[in-house]
Amino acid sequence: MSAAEEKNALALKALFGNDTLADRLTSTHIAVVLPPEALSASGRLLAEVLSDVLARLWPCINFHGAEADRMLAVALNAAQSGGGNGSGLQVRWAPPYDVVVAVGCDAPAGAGYTLRVGADGWDLAMGADAKCGDSVNPVGPAFAAAMAGAQVFHRVFQSELSGMAAEPFDSWHVDVRQLFGAAELEVADLDLGETHAFGVGAVTHGLMWVIEHWPAQASGALALVDQDKYGSSNGQRYAFMCPTDAGQMKVATMKNRLEAAHPQLTVTDHPTDLNSYCAIRGFDRPLHRVIAGLDSAEARRHVAFKLPERTVNMWTAGERIGAGRYQPTHGGACLACDYLERADTQLDEVAELFQQTGVRPDLIRTLLDSGRGLSAEEAVTIASRWGTPADKFVGQPLRSVMPALCATGRLQMPNNPEVVDVPFAFASLFAGISGFMMLLKDLKGGDPSEGWTQHIFKRPTPFLLRALHTRSECVCCSTLSDLATNA
Numbered sequence: 001m002s003a004a005e006e007k008n009a010l011a012l013k014a015l016f017g018n019d020t021l022a023d024r025l026t027s028t029h030i031a032v033v034l035p036p037e038a039l040s041a042s043g044r045l046l047a048e049v050l051s052d053v054l055a056r057l058w059p060c061i062n063f064h065g066a067e068a069d070r071m072l073a074v075a076l077n078a079a080q081s082g083g084g085n086g087s088g089l090q091v092r093w094a095p096p097y098d099v100v101v102a103v104g105c106d107a108p109a110g111a112g113y114t115l116r117v118g119a120d121g122w123d124l125a126m127g128a129d130a131k132c133g134d135s136v137n138p139v140g141p142a143f144a145a146a147m148a149g150a151q152v153f154h155r156v157f158q159s160e161l162s163g164m165a166a167e168p169f170d171s172w173h174v175d176v177r178q179l180f181g182a183a184e185l186e187v188a189d190l191d192l193g194e195t196h197a198f199g200v201g202a203v204t205h206g207l208m209w210v211i212e213h214w215p216a217q218a219s220g221a222l223a224l225v226d227q228d229k230y231g232s233s234n235g236q237r238y239a240f241m242c243p244t245d246a247g248q249m250k251v252a253t254m255k256n257r258l259e260a261a262h263p264q265l266t267v268t269d270h271p272t273d274l275n276s277y278c279a280i281r282g283f284d285r286p287l288h289r290v291i292a293g294l295d296s297a298e299a300r301r302h303v304a305f306k307l308p309e310r311t312v313n314m315w316t317a318g319e320r321i322g323a324g325r326y327q328p329t330h331g332g333a334c335l336a337c338d339y340l341e342r343a344d345t346q347l348d349e350v351a352e353l354f355q356q357t358g359v360r361p362d363l364i365r366t367l368l369d370s371g372r373g374l375s376a377e378e379a380v381t382i383a384s385r386w387g388t389p390a391d392k393f394v395g396q397p398l399r400s401v402m403p404a405l406c407a408t409g410r411l412q413m414p415n416n417p418e419v420v421d422v423p424f425a426f427a428s429l430f431a432g433i434s435g436f437m438m439l440l441k442d443l444k445g446g447d448p449s450e451g452w453t454q455h456i457f458k459r460p461t462p463f464l465l466r467a468l469h470t471r472s473e474c475v476c477c478s479t480l481s482d483l484a485t486n487a
């Protein structure tokens with residue numbers, strides 16, 4: 001191991017609290033192969049998202065091809081925002097590699113296991129014929145990059161993940177619109193009308209990246225509501241977070257990015273929790289459209305209880321991701337229908353968090369209500385429960401610590417009985433792009449509620465799109481029907 005690799009391994013050990021995993025990440029050599037000529041528009045988008053998403057997890061990546069320097073800069077930004085030093089990221093060609101990702105071109109012979117990936121507009125492809133085209137639509141490229149990021153992880157950890165029965169892709173292509181039953185979608189101006197984004201975390205960052213890069217005009221009024229600042233662990237999961245973002249309010253940074261990309265879009269930032277925001281705004285003012293990028297079932301119920309007219313929801317849970325669209329009319333489900341409180345449990349949120357963290361219930365109530373950061377003692381309690389280092393939790397609000405623990409894949413390492421947590425930047429991005437597709441469908445009006453689920457290591461299929469029906473036991477739906485009757 002070189003001195004630079006040893007430094008990386010030390011940083012990763014501190015991050016994951018697991019030597020075996022840190023060693024595996026550090027000793028895995030990945031190459032991103034770009035064409036010898038300038039990239040096409042889709043190829044550049046794909047390569048940028050791929051470089052970002054890979055460098056948030058893997059410390060040793062070589063870049064090869066005409067635009068290698070540009071992709072190295074993207075990767076360095078990602079690595080450094082996640083606390084890495086970036087020393088293992090280089091423009092270099094030193095085969096063989098453990099995994100090579102070739103962007104719309106062939107990799108030189110003898111390079112190692114190669115995954116060729118391409119995208120053009122709504123299309124993406126894997127395998128020997130995968131190509132990139134001239135479309136500036138970011139959806140196919142971002143989807144392809146998220147899937148390629150997942151496949152790299154699967155290749156390296158295939159023996160640990162063997163129970164998932166995910167087959168290698170070979171040759172495969174798809175129009176993303178088909179997966180979402182929306183062949184009619186096109187690249188056109190987006191009028192978001194009145195839209196609230198509750199939660200500006202990892203999945204919302206994925207969705208907002210697509211809006212930021214949407215090649216047509218975006219307009220309307222978008223309110224960003226989130227009480228948290230960027231913390232030191234966000235950089236491993238938040239697509240396109242920058243090192244300078246640490247310590248900034250998430251809503252303020254995202255507002256600046258979106259307004260720079262879309263001058264016609266009015267973005268307001270609200271550094272507060274959604275309940276306080278809605279209380280001040282007035283519960284009698286209906287919410288038109290909500291984008292829910294939240295971290296718990298409880299927080300989603302809080303949104304649903306505000307009875308928004310329409311909701312786009314995104315989620316990650318280990319190796320599964322998904323997005324849904326809720327329009328509770330004509331028998332369609334509302335957000336609460338999918339997150340009904342389990343009648344067989346006596347636990348409320350405080351009791352659940354007490355079980356998950358070991359922190360005293362009265363302290364949990366204060367932590368949730370005030371949004372204050374965790375004390376060193378509380379951080380140690382949580383860290384010992386989850387088997388992770390405590391220092392990265394100190395000063396972080398409980399609500400941002402829980403998703404860091406939950407939106408990670410749990411991996412069983414060989415010769416090590418403990419299960420370790422791995423931050424999956426590609427999973428959050430995947431959920432965010434799925435959420436964007438649901439948002440596009442919602443903006444078109446469309447049918448009542450539907451949800452889409454995906455296993456991050458398997459081929460996506462349109463069969464995982466299904467209609468979501470209202471549930472008779474849902475208190476929100478019965479309230480909505482009473483309101484409609486009395487109107």
Ligand SMILES: [Zn+2]
Nearest residue numbers: 334337474477
């Ligand atoms: Zn409902």
